[in-house]
Amino acid sequence: MYYVNVQDIRLRLxxxxxxxxxxxxxxxxxxxxxxxxxxxxxxxxLAIETVTDVGSCLIDGYLMRDASSYSDIIEIIGGEEVIDGELTRQLCRLAELRRPLVQEYYNWPREQLHPDTARLAAWLSSFKLQVEQYLKKEQ
Structure with a gap:
């Protein structure tokens, strides 16, 4: 029997x-x-942290393999078919932005709209829907 903290996941979603x-x-x-x-x-x-926090809760709750990085969290939930392959690729690209955002922030080009910013709303909406469908299927 798994213990999945659905309340924690739903707060983030x-x-x-x-x-x-x-x-x-x-x-x-x-x-x-x-x-x-x-x-x-x-x-x-916030988008990166939300996706990876939800992913970590799913990995812990469903006893999936341990993740070694932010991208790995997304790849694991993609491999476990929580999210589809296209969304997995998109969110892995998003996760790659974490390091420049939090460790190399002094070099971030603030005057430019990042190409993924405009697409991110759709990615997050799809992520929320796919995780909710997975939880419903697994309960």
Whole structure:
């Protein structure tokens, strides 16, 4: 018998619509100000943490193999068919941004809209839906 902390997962999934709304607003109003650049960094970082936190909860709860990195968390839940292959690729690309965002932030090009920022709202919405479907199937 598995112990899956569904409440923890749902708390994180329930934060996604707010991130989606903020991402949509940011991309539609983008003009490269410092404040927008900093907001973009934070939204990208929150998206990465949300996806990997949910992934870690799933890995722990369903006793999947241990992850060695942020990208590995996503690859594991993709391999276990929590999320589909295309979303796995997209979210792995997102996870690769973590290091520059949190360790090399002084080099981040704040005046530029990152190409994945505009696509991220759809990725997060799909992630939420696919995880919810997986949980429903497994319960």
């Amino acid at each position: 329930d934060a996604i619509p707010e991130l989606v709304q903020a991402l949509d607003q940011l991309t539609s109003e983008w003009n490269g100000t410092l404040l927008q650049g900093l907001a973009q960094e934070r939204l990208l970082h």
